[in-house]
Amino acid sequence: DARVTQTPRHKVTEMGQEVTMRCQPILGHNTVFWYRQTMMQGLELLAYFRNRAPLDDSGMPKDRFSAEMPDATLATLKIQPSEPRDSAVYFCASGIIVQGAQYEQYFGPGTRLTVT
Amino acid sequence: DAKTTQPPSMDCAEGRAANLPCNHSTISGNEYVYWYRQIHSQGPQYIIHGLKNNETNEMASLIITEDRKSSTLILPHATLRDTAVYYCIPPKAGRRALTFGSGTRLQVQP
Numbered sequence: 001d002a003r004v005t006q007t008p009r010h011k012v013t014e015m016g017q018e019v020t021m022r023c024q025p026i027l028g029h030n031t032v033f034w035y036r037q038t039m040m041q042g043l044e045l046l047a048y049f050r051n052r053a054p055l056d057d058s059g060m061p062k063d064r065f066s067a068e069m070p071d072a073t074l075a076t077l078k079i080q081p082s083e084p085r086d087s088a089v090y091f092c093a094s095g096i097i098v099q100g101a102q103y104e105q106y107f108g109p110g111t112r113l114t115v116t
Numbered sequence: 117d118a119k120t121t122q123p124p125s126m127d128c129a130e131g132r133a134a135n136l137p138c139n140h141s142t143i144s145g146n147e148y149v150y151w152y153r154q155i156h157s158q159g160p161q162y163i164i165h166g167l168k169n170n171e172t173n174e175m176a177s178l179i180i181t182e183d184r185k186s187s188t189l190i191l192p193h194a195t196l197r198d199t200a201v202y203y204c205i206p207p208k209a210g211r212r213a214l215t216f217g218s219g220t221r222l223q224v225q226p
Contacts, residue, residue, distance in 0.1 A: 004159075033213055043160070043216035056213065091159050104150075105214060107159030 002026045004108035006092050012114045018080040021111045024073055025094030032075045033093040033105060034060075034067055043091075049075065082115045089113070120204045125221040128198075134191040136220050138204030141185040149180065150205040150214070151189050153198075160203070160216070163189065194224045 005024045013019055025032050034046040047057035052069040060067065064086075066078045079086055089112050095105040121139040128134040140149060150165040164171055164178045166187070171178045177190040191198050203219040 042218065043154075045213045045215070048213050093159070104162045104165070105160075106162065110159055 002106075004092055004094050004106050006090075006108035006111050008111060009109060010112045010114075012116065013082055014116055015083055016081045017115075018078065019082050019086075019113060019115075021077045021090055021092075021113070023075040023077075023092030023094075023108060025075060025092070026106055027073070029094035029096045029106070031095045032069060033095070034075070034077050035091040035093065035107075036088045037091060037110075038088045046077070046090075079113075082113075084115045087113055087115050120217055122202075122204055122217065122220045124218065125223070127223050127225055128191075128194045130196060130224050130226050131193055134194040134198065134222055134224070136189040136191075136202050136204075136222065137186065138189070139186045140204065143184055145184075149178070149187050151176070151178065152203045152205060152214070152216075153200040154203070154219075155197070155200040163202075194222075196224050196226060198222065199224045 004026055007022045011019060031050045033048040035043050036046055037043045044059055046060040047067040048055055049069050052072060057067060064079055064081060069075045075092060077090060089110040091107050091110045093105040093107040119142050148165050148167050151163040152160045153163055154160045163175050164173055166178045166180050168180060178187060180187045199222060201219040201221050203216050205214050
């Protein structure tokens with residue numbers, strides 16, 4: 001049963017600290033997405049990659065957030081420095097073209113980040 | 117971009133069919149309709165998608181009106197585990213990512 005895995009599942013850190021979240025997409029999927037979910041904003045896209053190349057990171061605060069795919073089995077989302085407003089659940093999803101224009105996406109369990 | 121309208125909440129009795137509507141009157145001819153759900157404290161889960169014809173899989177059925185302005189997701193025999201927020205996803209032209217709206221919070225009652 002192929003699944004997207006994310007680590008850590010929970011992270012509590014102090015303001016100003018660096019946070020790195022990791023995602024292992026489903027083997028064979030060529031697209032990876034990072035989403036953030038808060039009560040106020042709901043689910044919002046931060047960035048996505050296709051074949052490890054960033055295609056869209058317009059939803060991501062560039063001054064403190066960075067997303068990379070060092071290889072096909074690992075995607076990372078880094079926040080430096082972290083701020084209390086970054087507290088949220090961060091989801092990674094992977095996908096593959098199904099019928100041309102759209103994707104089915106498979107989400108990981110999320111990383112719950114709390115910045116104090 | 118196609119915009120969608122979903123009721124904020126619905127209740128359904130366990131064992132009965134749950135019919136979740138979505139209005140997407142601005143959808144264009146080649147845009148699919150995708151449905152996802154999110155159970156509390158879990159990541160969103162893909163359910164089904166369709167273009168023109170009705171679709172069915174092991175999770176649900178999707179009925180799309182002939183004019184494609186609306187669709188209905190049907191869970192034929194709802195269980196307590198189907199309690200979740202259900203999202204009808206409008207495709208965003210030229211983008212691969214999903215845009216989640218507010219969805220419908222379905223509460224299945226015992």
